[in-house]
Amino acid sequence: MKKSIVFVCVLMASGSAYSGAKSHWGYSGHEGPESWAKLSADNFACSGKNQSPINLTGFVESGLSPIEFDYKQGGNEILNNGHTVQVNYEAGSSIKVDGQTFNLLQFHFHAPSENHIDGKSYPMEAHLVHADKDGNLAVVAVMFDKGEANKGLQQAWAEMPGHTGDKNQLSKAVSVDDILPENRDFYRFNGSLTTPPCSEGVRWLVMKEAMSASGQQIDAFANILQEPNNRPIQAVNARVILK
Numbered sequence: 001m002k003k004s005i006v007f008v009c010v011l012m013a014s015g016s017a018y019s020g021a022k023s024h025w026g027y028s029g030h031e032g033p034e035s036w037a038k039l040s041a042d043n044f045a046c047s048g049k050n051q052s053p054i055n056l057t058g059f060v061e062s063g064l065s066p067i068e069f070d071y072k073q074g075g076n077e078i079l080n081n082g083h084t085v086q087v088n089y090e091a092g093s094s095i096k097v098d099g100q101t102f103n104l105l106q107f108h109f110h111a112p113s114e115n116h117i118d119g120k121s122y123p124m125e126a127h128l129v130h131a132d133k134d135g136n137l138a139v140v141a142v143m144f145d146k147g148e149a150n151k152g153l154q155q156a157w158a159e160m161p162g163h164t165g166d167k168n169q170l171s172k173a174v175s176v177d178d179i180l181p182e183n184r185d186f187y188r189f190n191g192s193l194t195t196p197p198c199s200e201g202v203r204w205l206v207m208k209e210a211m212s213a214s215g216q217q218i219d220a221f222a223n224i225l226q227e228p229n230n231r232p233i234q235a236v237n238a239r240v241i242l243k
């Protein structure tokens with residue numbers, strides 16, 4: 001068993017009612033995505049009808065209200081949990097969606113991207129995980145194309161922990177604003193956590209404009225994880241994707 005740690009990624013900082021899966025899981029073999037729903041009774045949602053990631057396409061024009069971002073410089077800790085590399089955020093940064101405030105808990109990465117846009121997979125995707133006071137989740141996703149080095153990633157990347165279970169205090173707090181595109185137009189759909197327990201009812205807000213990261217930056221992240229950490233595309237079923 002290659003990845004044998006208790007998964008706490010999305011859930012660790014949330015302080016919400018989500019209990020998290022206590023099972024081991026991974027991205028290949030017996031513990032791969034096809035088996036997640038069977039690995040633990042807690043993972044029943046992994047076989048649900050509103051799962052993430054998806055291929056975003058067939059958009060419905062709907063005049064979405066802009067997301068109100070209120071991000072401070074608050075990313076102060078970086079950890080490697082064996083499934084991703086994650087920057088934990090101190091309280092005080094949030095977004096407003098549907099008139100509700102969702103506090104930023106952490107952001108983490110997947111390579112290659114989990115969501116696709118109009119059939120296109122990107123070399124990397126960031127997930128900015130937020131929760132409201134009742135534990136409802138909203139994830140802002142940012143795609144990365146290979147190109148110029150990303151300055152916003154530089155500091156976190158320099159202090160990225162090489163081994164599973166390692167955690168580093170960042171020498172200077174980072175701002176997630178630095179990895180968001182200038183144009184904040186987005187697609188929206190209802191989905192789930194992309195990792196066990198795959199809980200549904202997650203608001204997905206996918207930035208239309210991709211950022212760039214150098215091949216070296218993308219490889220540095222991918223090499224630390226040793227295997228791609230993208231769950232395969234899930235069926236859209238009855239959902240609509242708004243733009």
Ligand SMILES: [Zn+2]
Pocket residue numbers: 108109110127194
């Ligand atoms: Zn994620």
